Each structure stands twice: as structure tokens, then as C-alpha cells.
Amino acid sequence: MPPTDAPATARLAARWADWFPVLRWGRDCTQATFTADLTSAAVVTLLLIPQALAYALLAGMPAVTGLYASVLPLVVYALMGTSPVVAAGPAALRSVMSLAAVGAVAATGSPAFIAASALLAVMVGAMLLVMGALRMGFVAGFLSHPVLSGFVTAAGLLIAMSQLPHVLGMPLASQNLGAFLRSLWQHHTQVHSLTLAVGLGAVATLWAARRWLQPGLRRLGTPAGAADLVSKAAPLLIMIGAIAITANTGWEARGLAVVGEIPQGLPALTLMAFTDTTPEMLRLLLLPALLIAVLTFVEQISMAQGMAAKRRERVDTDAEMRAMGGANLASGLSGAFAVGASFSRTVVVAESGARTPVAALLTAVLLGLAALFLTPWLRHLPLAVLAATILLALGSLMDFASFGRTWRFSRADFAAQALTFGTTLLVDLVSGLTAGVVASLALHIWHSSRPHIAEVGNVPGTEHYRNVRRHAVTTHPRILSLRVDGSLFFANARFLEDRIAAEVASHPDLRHLILLCNAVNDIDASALESLRTIQQRLSDAGVLLHLSEVKGPVMDRLERSDFLAHLSGGVFLTHHQAVAALSA
Amino acid sequence: MPPTDAPATARLAARWADWFPVLRWGRDCTQATFTADLTSAAVVTLLLIPQALAYALLAGMPAVTGLYASVLPLVVYALMGTSPVVAAGPAALRSVMSLAAVGAVAATGSPAFIAASALLAVMVGAMLLVMGALRMGFVAGFLSHPVLSGFVTAAGLLIAMSQLPHVLGMPLASQNLGAFLRSLWQHHTQVHSLTLAVGLGAVATLWAARRWLQPGLRRLGTPAGAADLVSKAAPLLIMIGAIAITANTGWEARGLAVVGEIPQGLPALTLMAFTDTTPEMLRLLLLPALLIAVLTFVEQISMAQGMAAKRRERVDTDAEMRAMGGANLASGLSGAFAVGASFSRTVVVAESGARTPVAALLTAVLLGLAALFLTPWLRHLPLAVLAATILLALGSLMDFASFGRTWRFSRADFAAQALTFGTTLLVDLVSGLTAGVVASLALHIWHSSRPHIAEVGNVPGTEHYRNVRRHAVTTHPRILSLRVDGSLFFANARFLEDRIAAEVASHPDLRHLILLCNAVNDIDASALESLRTIQQRLSDAGVLLHLSEVKGPVMDRLERSDFLAHLSGGVFLTHHQAVAALSA
Structure with a gap:
């Protein structure tokens, strides 16, 4: 129905602007905001490239898909989101949940696995878009705080277990603590010493860079801005160093696992990958997709609101849900995996002075260039170095102190938290989160049953x-x-x-x-x-x-x-x- | 630890009396209460025998197990329950749920099916005993009233579908509406006319007896008590008539399905049947057992409270839960199926003047005698007559008017009710009840999410x-x-x-x-x-x-x-x- 009068046109425009806030803030962009945004984009790109490669590994996907998962999702979130600083893209928790969910329907690393990972991202995206369109932000209420923190802490431990094989150079199961310990017992003699040396070396270098590089440079007289930039780029510099070393030594021949041959260029947007989808596969991925969708929304909205509060800005909950839905859809159609808001990158975007979502668009352009021209160099990158990057990022995910706080505050809440933590660690991620949601509902009903x-x-x-x-x-x-x-x-x-x-x-x-x-x-x-x-x-x-x-x-x-x-x-x-x- | 002082003995005695209320009311029994209880037991037995046989058929079990499911459960409930009138034993809803649950793990009618039905009863019993011991009466709160009535109405329709094959003499699927209609379309030419004639004859006779027998006898000058007794015994008399006819005609040879050869005597309490239990079977029966346990408790407690209110008596919720747990355990160990409180028999127990639970003990004795001496006669009983008994009892189960009431009162409650009804009818019983519980929780969270x-x-x-x-x-x-x-x-x-x-x-x-x-x-x-x-x-x-x-x-x-x-x-x-x- 074409708009026939002015008020109808205005209403239509307002509705379009609800879905695409870029139509509102777009006209406020100036040369000054563009310069600020370009600076921020450059800083964020330095941090994003290693993270994107590492989180692809964590999702069991080819490293290059981490770059794919960063380009279009950034663009879509920039156009549909309401926060100028929330950084959409690969994030640790979603990657490990994607691996766990897709691992149940296809063999890790197979073409079917890659297609199913993309399918999962599309399902997550579709769910978030529908929930956003129906204004179903209340679903976040199902994830109580103790359940969330119990889950995230256990997930952090599981992520660590999943990365240890890459650092130790030995095959280890990591779907839960029992499987990990059993396989550690079976294979404990098979440590690959060269891999272990590279892995430990990377962990030590990354840790030292994070702790001492910025103050060290300042003490040597480097200006604050430059020192900051160098320390943010440290993970990328260490990766480049590692690539240079492996490319010029015989370590690969001596058994050091590397990223390997990867296709060059940008992925074609395609629906072809989904032709093998079976109803059984959709059924198996349904619950994980729903849990990932709700979890993604909860994390994203707390980041967005936290950032907006400092500036007394408002975040539109429903628009945020739709934006992250669009980002996941875009990631899936790029052949990548489920994405979310990254806490570490969001902080960097805000600190580096981004003014509008144009910063995210520029980051996407830089990432696209990286995908086009960097991939030939990536083949020599040791997996042990990527795993080290992930291990170093886990500290911020786990919150063991919250168990004590919850215990003191309420035994019922602690029970839900401990159940979530234990089930996640001992059974698997999906069971853990489901058990937590069910337990908090049951405790609420029990509590409400005696007014x-x-x-x-x-x-x-x-x-x-x-x-x-x-x-x-x-x-x-x-x-x-x-x-x-x-x-x-x-x-x-x-x-x-x-x-x-x-x-x-x-x-x-x-x-x-x-x-x-x-x-x-x-x-x-x-x-x-x-x-x-x-x-x-x-x-x-x-x-x-x-x-x-x-x-x-x-x-x-x-x-x-x-x-x-x-x-x-x-x-x-x-x-x-x-x-x-x-x-x- | 033996009791060493008087207060400890008294505490121990009180705790025993909590679990076995018979220790409290036992001393109040007199010759007068005994006479009243014996009269009531005789009336209830007349009603119970046909119901027991019919509900065994409904559970997919040999008819004689209906008698087994009536003897020990009645004894255990009498010793552990707190209501003198609630009638424990076979009940329609539990039987059809047992069939649906056990049908998923074993072929109907096979020895494995019979063992799994008994196992399900044991699981239901154990759950109720544990929940009763932990004072978990609040679980009843999970079944909201609209969900319960939507479920029971749909279950009534499914029960009708499951009995039509016996009346029409043709094989029909009945796990949900779709399967039923498909098989009706496939087999609609295969109606067995003799079976149909017997089935319709039984339905018509039962309906006429229920509607006209008591007032007709009164008009002919029969005293009220006698007229009442004869009309209560009508289903049993019709069964006896049907047995006499089939025993003396060639109808069985012409293809009329009958109960067939059954073992004589009482079942041995045995754990042998459970030796083939696999963990997979336990896993598959877990959710159905939990749903049956909660549903059984909800129905039982509303009957017990309703009956107690008229006399300003008190019902102990936890003792009731344990008593029905004990009754189910007893039923399972007798080789029978899950039992509950029967609404029709509870009303008859109260009306026929039972004073103490001794009435239930006497009913159990009469049923035991029936199991010992009646079984040779049962082999000629046509299944069509049993099915007619069930069909006639369904009217009281279904409550279509409640949909209109709920719609007017609250759209959210109506949505939960309609979802439960639709899922039960179109998918199956367990999915329907689960969907209803999840929907009412989700609606509650949605409603609570905006204080x-x-x-x-x-x-x-x-x-x-x-x-x-x-x-x-x-x-x-x-x-x-x-x-x-x-x-x-x-x-x-x-x-x-x-x-x-x-x-x-x-x-x-x-x-x-x-x-x-x-x-x-x-x-x-x-x-x-x-x-x-x-x-x-x-x-x-x-x-x-x-x-x-x-x-x-x-x-x-x-x-x-x-x-x-x-x-x-x-x-x-x-x-x-x-x-x-x-x-x-």
C-alpha cells in the first residue's frame, strides 16, 4: 500500500527508522565524527583480527570464517543497532556453545559441520529477529543472575579444557570434565614438546605484554597514546612474529599444528550450504539456538545499557534484539558461525573515541581488506598461539567470587547457581543452562506457593x-x-x-x-x-x-x-x- | 536407636502415626462403624469390578491386572491415607497415560510391556513417596487449572478414540487425532458388524440403565435403597449377561474379540519382572512418571479436600501424597499399572455410608475373592462391552464449557489452555501436559516481568x-x-x-x-x-x-x-x- 498522505508517510518513515536507526543518526555525521570513528576503527581492527581467528578455532570452524563473522555482522549491527559502541562479532561463549551444539549433529571440521554452524547462526538470527519484532525482551528474565554467572564460569573452564589440546599438542576430549580427565589420563604421555614450548611461549609473551608493555613503554618515554596502541596491537604483533618464525623454520614438518591452507577472498553470500538440512538437524539445533539467542541478548543488552548509562543515552531493547538477529543472519549467510557482543572489544570501541556506528562500518571495511589480502599469510599461524590468545581472555569470563556472595545472600539462589555450574561442567553446556533455567523457575514457584x-x-x-x-x-x-x-x-x-x-x-x-x-x-x-x-x-x-x-x-x-x-x-x-x- | 525415655517414645509413635494414620483412627472402630463399612464395601465392589477390568484394557494390560491394581493399593491407601472416602485404584486418565508412556518402550501386550507398566507404577509410587516425605506438595502448583482442564478434556477424546476400535471391531491408531483419522480413512471398510452390534448394544443398554433404571424401579414400587443398589450394579449385571451370551453362542468363533484365557489366583509380589529394566527405559519413563505423579496428586488432593470440607475435617497433604505413593508401589509390585483416586467411586464410597477406611480394606478382601474365583468366567467377556463401559464414563471427564469461561476471564490463561488441549490431541499426552506447564510458567514470567x-x-x-x-x-x-x-x-x-x-x-x-x-x-x-x-x-x-x-x-x-x-x-x-x- 503506497503512502497517500503526509501523516502516513511520516508514520512509515518512523517505522523504518525504528528498524534502521541509521536513518536517524546518519544525518548527524560530520567530518569530525568521521575522523574519530576512523581512528577507533583502526585500533579495534588490531584487536579484532587475532580474536576473530581464535574464536573461529573455538567454534571448531576454519580460522578464516572468524574474519567472515566480523564483516557483514558489523555492517548489519551498525545499521540496525542503537548503541554506537557495542561491538558485534565473534565472542568466546557463543563460539564454544556453537561447537557443542553443532558437534552433536556433524563431525567437527567436516563440510557438514561448517554448514550446520552457519545454519545455527541463521536460526539464532531468525529467533532474535522474531523476538525483537514481537517485543519479547522479557525472555531475558528467564536467565537469573546466579544461573548466568554459574553458567559463564563453568563455560570458561570448558573453554580452557578445549584449548589445552592445542597448547599441549595432544588429543583431548572437552565436552565435559569427566571426558576431559579420562582422555588426559589416557593420553598424558603424548605431549608434543615443540607444541608445548610454542604454546607456553605464546602464553608467557601475551601475559607479559598485557602486564608490562604499556607501563614499560611509558617509562621509556613513549607518549601515552602510542604506548596504548602498541599494547593493544600486541596480540596481533605476536601472531605476526609466530607466523614469521614458523614460515622460516622446519617446525611444521616436526609436527607443529598450523592453521593451514585457506581460501582467499570474501565468501559469497549463499543459501546453497543449507540444501542438506534435515528436519532432524533443525530439531536438534532448536534448543541450543534458543539458548544462544537468549544468552546473546542478555549479554548484549547489559553491555549496551551499561555504556549508555554513562552518557545518559537510551537503548531501544527491541531494536537491539533485532540488530543482533540481523547480525547473526548475516554471519550465517556468510558461511560463518553465531556472533554476539564482545565485552573486551566494546570497551575498546568506547575508549578509542568512537562517536557513531560509522566506526563499526569502517572496521568492517578494514576486516574485509584483511580477509582479501591477509589470508595467504595465515596458513603458517600455529594453533598453539591462537589457543594461547583464548586462554588469556578467559580470566574476565569467570567469576568464582560470586558463589560466595550468592551463598551469603540466599541459599535458594545458590542452589540454582551451583546446579547450573555443576551440570554445565559435568554434563554439557546446553544441559547446564537448561537445568539452571528450570531450577530458578521451580524455586520461584516454590517460593510463591506460600503467600x-x-x-x-x-x-x-x-x-x-x-x-x-x-x-x-x-x-x-x-x-x-x-x-x-x-x-x-x-x-x-x-x-x-x-x-x-x-x-x-x-x-x-x-x-x-x-x-x-x-x-x-x-x-x-x-x-x-x-x-x-x-x-x-x-x-x-x-x-x-x-x-x-x-x-x-x-x-x-x-x-x-x-x-x-x-x-x-x-x-x-x-x-x-x-x-x-x-x-x- | 531404641527409645529410652517416654517423650522419645511418644515422638516416635507420633511420627509413625503421621505415616500410618490407621494408628490414630484404628482405636475408634466399633461394631457400628464395621457394619456401615461392610455395606459400603459391598456397593463399591459391584462398581469397581467392571471399572477395574475396563481400565486395565485402557492401559493396554490384561484385564485381570485391573483386579490386582485394586487389592493391595486399596489396603495401602487405607493404612496410610487420611481420607476415609477417597477411593484408590484404577482410574481412566492414569491408565491411558500409562499406555502412552509404556507404548513408547515396548510392544503393547508383550511381556516387556506388562513389566514396563508395573515399573512405571513403581516409579510413580517412589516419586510420590519421596515428594510426600520431603513435603513437596507445592508441585501441585505447576498444574494451573486451565492447563489441567484442557489436558483432561483432550485426554477424554483420546480415550474415546482408543476404545472405538474395540466397539467397531477394526484396528485404529489412537496416539493422536492425526493418526486416528488416517487409520480410520484406511480401514473404514473393515468394520466388523457383529462386534459393532455388540458394542452399540452395550452402549445403549448401559446408557438406558444409567438414565432409566433407578427411577423406573422406584415407579414400580421398589424401595429407594434397593433401586439404587440395582442401578449401581447395572454395569456388572450387563457384563454378566454379555458373558452368558458369548459363552453360549458361536460369536467368538465368528470373530467377536473377548478377554480370553487369564491366570487364576492372586499375583505373587515380585521384583523378578524388573530384571530386564534398562537405563534407557528408565530415562524414557522418567518424564511420564513425573507427570503422572503430579497429576495423580492434584486430582486426589482436590477430591480429598472437597470431601473433607463437608464434614469440617482436615486432610494431611503430605500423608495423602505418601499414601498414593504407597498405593502405586503396591500396584507395581502386584504386576499391575499406575493407580490414582477415582472420582466416581469416591462419590459412591461417601454416599454409601462408609465411616472409616475399614470400608476400603473390606473392598480389597471382596476384590481379592473376585480375583480368586471370578477369573475363569471372565474369558468370555467381549472387549466391546468393556470399551462401552469406558465410553459411558467419559462424559464426566470432559469440560468443554471451561474454554468459554477461561476465554472471557483471561486471554493468557485461555492461550495456555488451548495450547495444552491442541498439543495433547494433535501430538500426544506427555507433550500436551509438558507444553501446558511450560506455557503457564512462561506466561507467568511474562506477566511478572513488568511490575x-x-x-x-x-x-x-x-x-x-x-x-x-x-x-x-x-x-x-x-x-x-x-x-x-x-x-x-x-x-x-x-x-x-x-x-x-x-x-x-x-x-x-x-x-x-x-x-x-x-x-x-x-x-x-x-x-x-x-x-x-x-x-x-x-x-x-x-x-x-x-x-x-x-x-x-x-x-x-x-x-x-x-x-x-x-x-x-x-x-x-x-x-x-x-x-x-x-x-x-
């Missing part, structure tokens, strides 16, 4: 009613007043039945039961059925049911059923009116 | 604070007061972050944010993390965070963390004190 219900009595000389256990109040032997402190829904409806049955059994002279509903904010169909049941049982026992101080929304809802028409007692505006009328 | 948060201002001349949108109140440009109407937990913690970020972005002069917490009843670790995040972001934006009117339990909890120690603002006893101090 506080107090018998109240009149504070003499006033119209106030208070808990009989805490205050000196007067009650009437034929009237029982119960105050329900909470909304009534399926998890606690039966408790209310139970509690009222107990009260009626212990008050033999009872003729009137009044429910004081001033704290009931909502009521669902299960609670309504329970009220019906309660009223029926009270009638059988010769007791009338009354309600007092029912809130507007609850009253509206009750009026949509026939409950009030058949109520044995009355509905009173105030509790005092009820007691006065019934004791008369 | 009401109001900006409040001072009612001039008072110390009261009210919503700025509804009342004429005064506010301060540098102070923002937000009242949170609900407990804070993982599902809504992020919404709070979001909402506060929006408020801060739209109040450029803001210096102080006060959260009025008088309606916050609880707070979990996720909400605590969100408060930390909020405080960090507010600090970045130069705003201090204060709390006012924090309830005791929430304050206790916050004090167990270091949140209050690092709070940028203060904690105020009343909101007015906070505003007064900060605007000064």
Missing part, C-alpha cells in the same frame, strides 16, 4: 485492621478476617484453599469469612477456580464468603466471570464496613 | 506520597521518587534497570533517586545485582540512589550482602523523611 496470609482484627477505637499475632486487636467468634499479602495465581491458589480449610476446621462457630484483598494486585483463572472451590466448601460447612477492599483491576477481572453473581456473601468497599455489617 | 512502578509526589500538607498521574501532588526537580509495586526477582529485575534508565535519561536535572519499597515483599540475588548495576549507572550519571520504607525481611536480606555498605545514598525509615532530608 503470607494473616488473620486480622480491629485496632480498638479505629477502623484499622492488623495482624492478630502482632497487635492487640479484637475479633469476633463468628467472623474470620484473612488478609492475603500477594497476588493469587496458579502456584499459590491451592495453598489458599488449604489454609482456609484449616482455619474453618479450627473455628467451629464460624459463620462469615472475609478476605481482605487490598494487597491482591492480580488474579488468574486458577485462583478464580480456587475461590469457587473455597466458596463451595464454605457453603457445605455453612459459612458465607465475603470480599473487602478489592482493587480495581481485580474487580474488573472478577466481573468478567460469574463468580460475583454467585458469591454467597457480599463485596465491601472497606473491611470495617464488612465487619460492622456482619457483626450487626 | 507496576509509579512516580510518586507529596500530597500537599501531609506526609503521604501518591502516584503523580492520579493525584495533585508536588515533586522536586532534583529528586525522583519511584514506588515499586511488587517483589523484585529475576523475571522483573532487568525491567527495573530499564525503567530507571529511561527515567534518568528524561530528567536532566536529577541528583537523587529514591526507591519507595513499602510494597516490595521479597528480593532475590538477580534483583540485588540489578540494584548494584542501577547504583553503578546512577553514579556514572552523577545521581545518588536512596531507599525508603524497606520492609523487615528485605532489609535482613540486604544486610547479608555488601550492598548497603556501598550504597551511594541513604536508607530512610519513611519516604517523607527522605524527601525532607534531600530537598533541604
Whole structure:
């Protein structure tokens, strides 16, 4: 339908701008913002190239797909996202989850594995796009904080286990702790000493560079900016050094594993890879895709909001969800793997002075050039060096201290956290996260299943009613007043039945039961059925049911059923009116 | 450890009496209660024999196991239960769920199928015993009322589909609506006319007897009691008639399916049947067993409470759970199938004047005699007659009117109900119930994810604070007061972050944010993390965070963390004190 009048055009434009915020901020770009963005893009590229290669390895994918996963996703996020600093692209947690999920449907490294990894990214992208379009940001609520931190910490340990084989030069299983320890026991004599030397050397150099390079350069008189830039580029410089060494020594022939031959150029956007998709494969990838989608959104939105808060900016939750959906779709169609927001790169983007999402577009251009011209050099890069890069990045992922904090704060939350951590480490990533979500829901239902219900009595000389256990109040032997402190829904409806049955059994002279509903904010169909049941049982026992101080929304809802028409007692505006009328 | 002093003995006795309430009511039995109980037992037996045989057929088990499922479970429930009228034993819903679950691990009718059915009953029993011992009655809360009624209605339709083959004399699939319609289309020419005639004859006779027998006998001058008894015994009399006819005609030779040869006597309690159990079988039966256990408990407890309410008696939820666990364990060890509380028989037990659980013990004795001496006669019983008995009982199970009631009351509840109904009918029983539970949890989280948060201002001349949108109140440009109407937990913690970020972005002069917490009843670790995040972001934006009117339990909890120690603002006893101090 073409827009025929001005308001319709404006509405359409606004809707387009909701989906593509670039249409709003695009006109604010100037030469000054462009210079700032170009500087930032150069710094970020130096950090991104080694990370992209390493996280591809972590996902079990060819190293070059890490570059593919950085180009188009950056472009799509820049056009659809609302944060100028969130860095979309390869990220550790998503890569290891992708490996675990796709490893269940195809042999690692096979063409089918590569196609399934891309398919998983497309599924994650489609889910995020749909959830964003339906404004389903509430799904983030399913991942409670203790469950998330328990999961991420265990995932960090699993990532470390998955990279140790590359550093030790021996084959080790890493899907869970048991498999890792068993294979370590079986293969512990097979350490490849040259690989181990290169791996340890890389770890030590990276660690030393991170710790001493920047202050060292400053002490030698280098300007702060230059020292900072060099230390950020250190991982890339170390990789170049490693490539130079392996290219000029016989180490490859002596068994040092390297990245190997990779295709040059940019990937063609293609749907051909998905022709072998079977319904069984889609079914197996469904739950992992959903978990990755929710996890990606949760991480991304906390980064985006955290960054926006400092500038008193606003982030549009739904637009962020759609943007990351688009980024994953783009990654999958580039033949790469699931992507997300990288915490380390987001911090660097903000620190290096990016002003608009143009910085991300420029980063994508630089990465594209790297994919075009750098790939021939990558073949000599030792896997041990890439693995070292990943190991060094794990510290920021794991948070063991949070276990102690949660234990002190709440045993129930700790139980959910420990269950998530243990299941992730001992079974696998998907089971761990699922167990955590189920456990926090179950604990919530358990906790909600016993709302506080107090018998109240009149504070003499006033119209106030208070808990009989805490205050000196007067009650009437034929009237029982119960105050329900909470909304009534399926998890606690039966408790209310139970509690009222107990009260009626212990008050033999009872003729009137009044429910004081001033704290009931909502009521669902299960609670309504329970009220019906309660009223029926009270009638059988010769007791009338009354309600007092029912809130507007609850009253509206009750009026949509026939409950009030058949109520044995009355509905009173105030509790005092009820007691006065019934004791008369 | 032997009891060494009187109080310890008394405690031990009390604990035994908790598990076996018979130790409490046993001493109240007199000759008068015995006579009443014996009369009731005789009436119930007449109803139970045909039901037991029919529900065994429904579970895909040999008819005689229906009798086994009635003897020991009745005894165990009588000793461990707290309701004198709840009738434990075969029940329609559990039988069809048992068939669906066990059908997935063994071929219907095979020895492995019979063993797996008994194993399922043992698993259900063990789960109920453990949940009862751990006082986990809250699990009933997972089954919301709309989900339960959607499930039971769809299950009723599936039961009807499973019995039609016996009435039509043709093979039909019945695991879901699609399979049923497909096989009906394939086999619609194969109706066996003799079977159809017997089946329709049985349905018509049973329906006529239910509708006209009791009033007809009364009109002919029969005393009320006798008329009632004859009409209750009608299904049994019709079965006896059918047996007499098939035994004396050549109908079996003409292809009328009958119960066939069955072993005589009582089953030996045996664990031998479980020697072939594989871990894979246990894994496949785990979810169905859990769902059957929860469903059984929910149905049983509503019957027990409903019956107890009329007499102002109390039911012990945990004892009921353990009693039904014991009954299922007994049924499994007798080589039978999962049992529960039967609604129709419970009503008959109460109406026929049972006074104590001795009535159930006497029923068990009568059933045992039936199993010993009746079985030779059963071989001629046509399956079409048993199926007719089941079809006639379905009316009470299905509740189509509840869909309309739920639709009018709440669209969210209706969605959960319709999803459960549709999935049960179109996929299978276990998927349907699982989908319903997941949907009601998801809807609850969605609903809880946006708590009401109001900006409040001072009612001039008072110390009261009210919503700025509804009342004429005064506010301060540098102070923002937000009242949170609900407990804070993982599902809504992020919404709070979001909402506060929006408020801060739209109040450029803001210096102080006060959260009025008088309606916050609880707070979990996720909400605590969100408060930390909020405080960090507010600090970045130069705003201090204060709390006012924090309830005791929430304050206790916050004090167990270091949140209050690092709070940028203060904690105020009343909101007015906070505003007064900060605007000064």
C-alpha cells in the first residue's frame, strides 16, 4: 500500500527508522565524527583480527570464517543497532556453545559441520529477529543472575579444557570434565614438546605484554597514546612474529599444528550450504539456538545499557534484539558461525573515541581488506598461539567470587547457581543452562506457593485492621478476617484453599469469612477456580464468603466471570464496613 | 536407636502415626462403624469390578491386572491415607497415560510391556513417596487449572478414540487425532458388524440403565435403597449377561474379540519382572512418571479436600501424597499399572455410608475373592462391552464449557489452555501436559516481568506520597521518587534497570533517586545485582540512589550482602523523611 498522505508517510518513515536507526543518526555525521570513528576503527581492527581467528578455532570452524563473522555482522549491527559502541562479532561463549551444539549433529571440521554452524547462526538470527519484532525482551528474565554467572564460569573452564589440546599438542576430549580427565589420563604421555614450548611461549609473551608493555613503554618515554596502541596491537604483533618464525623454520614438518591452507577472498553470500538440512538437524539445533539467542541478548543488552548509562543515552531493547538477529543472519549467510557482543572489544570501541556506528562500518571495511589480502599469510599461524590468545581472555569470563556472595545472600539462589555450574561442567553446556533455567523457575514457584496470609482484627477505637499475632486487636467468634499479602495465581491458589480449610476446621462457630484483598494486585483463572472451590466448601460447612477492599483491576477481572453473581456473601468497599455489617 | 525415655517414645509413635494414620483412627472402630463399612464395601465392589477390568484394557494390560491394581493399593491407601472416602485404584486418565508412556518402550501386550507398566507404577509410587516425605506438595502448583482442564478434556477424546476400535471391531491408531483419522480413512471398510452390534448394544443398554433404571424401579414400587443398589450394579449385571451370551453362542468363533484365557489366583509380589529394566527405559519413563505423579496428586488432593470440607475435617497433604505413593508401589509390585483416586467411586464410597477406611480394606478382601474365583468366567467377556463401559464414563471427564469461561476471564490463561488441549490431541499426552506447564510458567514470567512502578509526589500538607498521574501532588526537580509495586526477582529485575534508565535519561536535572519499597515483599540475588548495576549507572550519571520504607525481611536480606555498605545514598525509615532530608 503506497503512502497517500503526509501523516502516513511520516508514520512509515518512523517505522523504518525504528528498524534502521541509521536513518536517524546518519544525518548527524560530520567530518569530525568521521575522523574519530576512523581512528577507533583502526585500533579495534588490531584487536579484532587475532580474536576473530581464535574464536573461529573455538567454534571448531576454519580460522578464516572468524574474519567472515566480523564483516557483514558489523555492517548489519551498525545499521540496525542503537548503541554506537557495542561491538558485534565473534565472542568466546557463543563460539564454544556453537561447537557443542553443532558437534552433536556433524563431525567437527567436516563440510557438514561448517554448514550446520552457519545454519545455527541463521536460526539464532531468525529467533532474535522474531523476538525483537514481537517485543519479547522479557525472555531475558528467564536467565537469573546466579544461573548466568554459574553458567559463564563453568563455560570458561570448558573453554580452557578445549584449548589445552592445542597448547599441549595432544588429543583431548572437552565436552565435559569427566571426558576431559579420562582422555588426559589416557593420553598424558603424548605431549608434543615443540607444541608445548610454542604454546607456553605464546602464553608467557601475551601475559607479559598485557602486564608490562604499556607501563614499560611509558617509562621509556613513549607518549601515552602510542604506548596504548602498541599494547593493544600486541596480540596481533605476536601472531605476526609466530607466523614469521614458523614460515622460516622446519617446525611444521616436526609436527607443529598450523592453521593451514585457506581460501582467499570474501565468501559469497549463499543459501546453497543449507540444501542438506534435515528436519532432524533443525530439531536438534532448536534448543541450543534458543539458548544462544537468549544468552546473546542478555549479554548484549547489559553491555549496551551499561555504556549508555554513562552518557545518559537510551537503548531501544527491541531494536537491539533485532540488530543482533540481523547480525547473526548475516554471519550465517556468510558461511560463518553465531556472533554476539564482545565485552573486551566494546570497551575498546568506547575508549578509542568512537562517536557513531560509522566506526563499526569502517572496521568492517578494514576486516574485509584483511580477509582479501591477509589470508595467504595465515596458513603458517600455529594453533598453539591462537589457543594461547583464548586462554588469556578467559580470566574476565569467570567469576568464582560470586558463589560466595550468592551463598551469603540466599541459599535458594545458590542452589540454582551451583546446579547450573555443576551440570554445565559435568554434563554439557546446553544441559547446564537448561537445568539452571528450570531450577530458578521451580524455586520461584516454590517460593510463591506460600503467600503470607494473616488473620486480622480491629485496632480498638479505629477502623484499622492488623495482624492478630502482632497487635492487640479484637475479633469476633463468628467472623474470620484473612488478609492475603500477594497476588493469587496458579502456584499459590491451592495453598489458599488449604489454609482456609484449616482455619474453618479450627473455628467451629464460624459463620462469615472475609478476605481482605487490598494487597491482591492480580488474579488468574486458577485462583478464580480456587475461590469457587473455597466458596463451595464454605457453603457445605455453612459459612458465607465475603470480599473487602478489592482493587480495581481485580474487580474488573472478577466481573468478567460469574463468580460475583454467585458469591454467597457480599463485596465491601472497606473491611470495617464488612465487619460492622456482619457483626450487626 | 531404641527409645529410652517416654517423650522419645511418644515422638516416635507420633511420627509413625503421621505415616500410618490407621494408628490414630484404628482405636475408634466399633461394631457400628464395621457394619456401615461392610455395606459400603459391598456397593463399591459391584462398581469397581467392571471399572477395574475396563481400565486395565485402557492401559493396554490384561484385564485381570485391573483386579490386582485394586487389592493391595486399596489396603495401602487405607493404612496410610487420611481420607476415609477417597477411593484408590484404577482410574481412566492414569491408565491411558500409562499406555502412552509404556507404548513408547515396548510392544503393547508383550511381556516387556506388562513389566514396563508395573515399573512405571513403581516409579510413580517412589516419586510420590519421596515428594510426600520431603513435603513437596507445592508441585501441585505447576498444574494451573486451565492447563489441567484442557489436558483432561483432550485426554477424554483420546480415550474415546482408543476404545472405538474395540466397539467397531477394526484396528485404529489412537496416539493422536492425526493418526486416528488416517487409520480410520484406511480401514473404514473393515468394520466388523457383529462386534459393532455388540458394542452399540452395550452402549445403549448401559446408557438406558444409567438414565432409566433407578427411577423406573422406584415407579414400580421398589424401595429407594434397593433401586439404587440395582442401578449401581447395572454395569456388572450387563457384563454378566454379555458373558452368558458369548459363552453360549458361536460369536467368538465368528470373530467377536473377548478377554480370553487369564491366570487364576492372586499375583505373587515380585521384583523378578524388573530384571530386564534398562537405563534407557528408565530415562524414557522418567518424564511420564513425573507427570503422572503430579497429576495423580492434584486430582486426589482436590477430591480429598472437597470431601473433607463437608464434614469440617482436615486432610494431611503430605500423608495423602505418601499414601498414593504407597498405593502405586503396591500396584507395581502386584504386576499391575499406575493407580490414582477415582472420582466416581469416591462419590459412591461417601454416599454409601462408609465411616472409616475399614470400608476400603473390606473392598480389597471382596476384590481379592473376585480375583480368586471370578477369573475363569471372565474369558468370555467381549472387549466391546468393556470399551462401552469406558465410553459411558467419559462424559464426566470432559469440560468443554471451561474454554468459554477461561476465554472471557483471561486471554493468557485461555492461550495456555488451548495450547495444552491442541498439543495433547494433535501430538500426544506427555507433550500436551509438558507444553501446558511450560506455557503457564512462561506466561507467568511474562506477566511478572513488568511490575507496576509509579512516580510518586507529596500530597500537599501531609506526609503521604501518591502516584503523580492520579493525584495533585508536588515533586522536586532534583529528586525522583519511584514506588515499586511488587517483589523484585529475576523475571522483573532487568525491567527495573530499564525503567530507571529511561527515567534518568528524561530528567536532566536529577541528583537523587529514591526507591519507595513499602510494597516490595521479597528480593532475590538477580534483583540485588540489578540494584548494584542501577547504583553503578546512577553514579556514572552523577545521581545518588536512596531507599525508603524497606520492609523487615528485605532489609535482613540486604544486610547479608555488601550492598548497603556501598550504597551511594541513604536508607530512610519513611519516604517523607527522605524527601525532607534531600530537598533541604
